[in-house]
Amino acid sequence: MSILDSHAPxxxxxxxxxxxxxxxxxxxxxxxxxxxSDNWRSRYLHRLRLxxxxxxxxxxxxxxxxxxxxxxxxxxxxxxxxxxxxWTLGLVLAALWWMALGASxxxxxxxxxxxxxxxxxxxxxxxxxxxxxxxxxxxxxxxxARGYILVALxxxxxxxxxxxxxxxxxxxxxxxxxxxxxxxxxxxxRRLAAEQVMNHMEANPAAGLKPVAIYHPRRDDGPLVHExxxxxxxxxxxxxxxxxxxxxxxxxxxxxxxxxxDETGLTPKEVRxxxxxxxxxxxxxILAPSLSGIAGPRIxxxxxxxxxxxxxxxxxxxxxxxxxxxxxxxIASSALLLLISPVLxxxxxxxxxxxxxxxxxxxxxxxxxxxxxxxxxxxSMVPNAEALRxxxxxxxxxxxxxxxxxxxxxxxRVGRFIRKYSIDELPQxxxxxxxxxxxxxxxPPLPAEVERYEDDAHRRLLVLPGITGLWQVSGRSDLxxxxxxxxxxxxVENWSLSSDILILFKTLKATLKPDGAY
Numbered sequence: 118m119s120i121l122d123s124h125a126p127x128x129x130x131x132x133x134x135x136x137x138x139x140x141x142x143x144x145x146x147x148x149x150x151x152x153x154s155d156n157w158r159s160r161y162l163h164r165l166r167l168x169x170x171x172x173x174x175x176x177x178x179x180x181x182x183x184x185x186x187x188x189x190x191x192x193x194x195x196x197x198x199x200x201x202x203x204w205t206l207g208l209v210l211a212a213l214w215w216m217a218l219g220a221s222x223x224x225x226x227x228x229x230x231x232x233x234x235x236x237x238x239x240x241x242x243x244x245x246x247x248x249x250x251x252x253x254x255x256x257x258x259x260x261x262a263r264g265y266i267l268v269a270l271x272x273x274x275x276x277x278x279x280x281x282x283x284x285x286x287x288x289x290x291x292x293x294x295x296x297x298x299x300x301x302x303x304x305x306x307r308r309l310a311a312e313q314v315m316n317h318m319e320a321n322p323a324a325g326l327k328p329v330a331i332y333h334p335r336r337d338d339g340p341l342v343h344e345x346x347x348x349x350x351x352x353x354x355x356x357x358x359x360x361x362x363x364x365x366x367x368x369x370x371x372x373x374x375x376x377x378x379d380e381t382g383l384t385p386k387e388v389r390x391x392x393x394x395x396x397x398x399x400x401x402x403i404l405a406p407s408l409s410g411i412a413g414p415r416i417x418x419x420x421x422x423x424x425x426x427x428x429x430x431x432x433x434x435x436x437x438x439x440x441x442x443x444x445x446x447x448i449a450s451s452a453l454l455l456l457i458s459p460v461l462x463x464x465x466x467x468x469x470x471x472x473x474x475x476x477x478x479x480x481x482x483x484x485x486x487x488x489x490x491x492x493x494x495x496x497s498m499v500p501n502a503e504a505l506r507x508x509x510x511x512x513x514x515x516x517x518x519x520x521x522x523x524x525x526x527x528x529x530r531v532g533r534f535i536r537k538y539s540i541d542e543l544p545q546x547x548x549x550x551x552x553x554x555x556x557x558x559x560x561p562p563l564p565a566e567v568e569r570y571e572d573d574a575h576r577r578l579l580v581l582p583g584i585t586g587l588w589q590v591s592g593r594s595d596l597x598x599x600x601x602x603x604x605x606x607x608x609v610e611n612w613s614l615s616s617d618i619l620i621l622f623k624t625l626k627a628t629l630k631p632d633g634a635y
Contacts, residue, residue, distance in 0.1 A: 223242050303375050493546055
């Protein structure tokens with residue numbers, strides 16, 4: 118479940134009705150008995166195995182033709198005084214590569230739908246395989262053709278990732294449009310914690326978890342009862358969470374996954390027995406600790422005499438990672454400015470000729486550690502836009518930190534076009550070059566906005582603001598102030614170069630398919 122994809126919706130409303138006994142609990146009206154999750158998972162994993170094989174064989178074939186032409190039998194190497202054709206070595210390497218992807222967990226069911234993590238597994242496994250080949254060639258003095266390896270490695274890696282991306286897009290399309298290939302999930306925990314988990318599941322159907330019921334544990338030994346349904350149809354159950362009662366509810370609801378929150382009312386011994394029972398029934402057990410806003414790489418588990426401890430590493434806001442980020446910003450912004458300089462010149466001329474006003478819009482913004490700087494944009498509004506602002510009402514209301522208004526009358530005809538395609542943001546590459554901003558980061562705030570910040574929001578100023586960020590690829594102007602702050606704080610706590618690159622790709626994709634909602 119990635120925070121780049123969406124944000125949690127408003128809380129669902131519970132509609133209560135007459136209580137039902139456990140044997141009366143059943144799927145909602147209109148639901149049919151779903152396909153067992155093992156079926157579609159097995160088909161998906163089988164498809165991945167087949168696609169990996171096709172990609173690897175294609176890469177080896179391309180490497181053979183590029184390096185040796187059609188001399189399949191002529192070109193080879195000597196092993197133990199025997200001539201071995203390179204196509205034979207290619208088949209062996211392909212088999213080892215394919216098996217390594219499976220053995221390393223690159224096709225584990227846990228990674229179904231998790232594109233970024235699965236891609237990292239593929240990359241790490243591929244580098245390990247070819248690194249091993251390079252080491253063995255050096256140690257034993259094998260005359261390995263470097264050109265063959267240099268073609269096979271990147272070609273195979275790109276083909277594997279491309280085919281997997283296509284398979285994942287098909288899976289996600291089925292989940293988001295038709296609610297197919299989903300795991301029907303029972304959430305066990307007290308109401309507030311369980312509802313939070315439910316809201317996140319409903320907001321992120323791509324994760325493949327469909328909440329069908331919340332099981333609120335009671336402290337007494339009262340019977341399991343069905344007290345109502347949420348707006349989404351998720352049922353609300355209450356009862357003493359005994360293993361037998363939960364298994365009965367799972368069978369009645371056709372559920373194949375259980376999410377356990379922090380507040381279950383179960384003792385450690387009961388949780389252990391509960392886990393055994395679920396394993397015997399073939400039901401997945403998922404733990405949902407109350408750790409929000411923390412990315413996966415910062416979470417590590419450590420067993421302590423059978424007790425699993427979760428370690429959360431401290432956010433790294435300085436050091437070598439910061440220097441690498443700055444180096445990436447310098448190289449990328451310099452290259453982009455050179456590449457798009459003709460576009461900048463043309464847009465400047467169009468803006469100037471449209472109404473004779475200034476080309477650029479300069480505005481004071483607050484950067485890292487509350488430092489102030491002049492941010493540059495192509496002017497998209499009338500020259501006296503700031504003076505007209507006081508006569509307009511924000512869509513967010515007077516009490517909101519941000520000023521937003523849809524259909525702003527101050528926007529010019531040229532400005533509407535350059536905003537639609539985010540062309541007005543391009544001069545901010547100069548701010549990146551000067552060190553005022555980064556390519557990716559929190560939205561650069563106005564000084565007046567910072568004065569109205571609550572304590573938590575000030576953490577947005579611990580890193581350089583960005584031209585784009587989580588706030589842009591997760592809703593842009595459709596986000597509320599609270600949602601924008603949540604996304605920015607998540608970025609500050611978990612930023613990395615890989616996440617920056619992912620956000621840049623998402624921004625480019627959104628720019629090429631604009632919705633005009635900025």
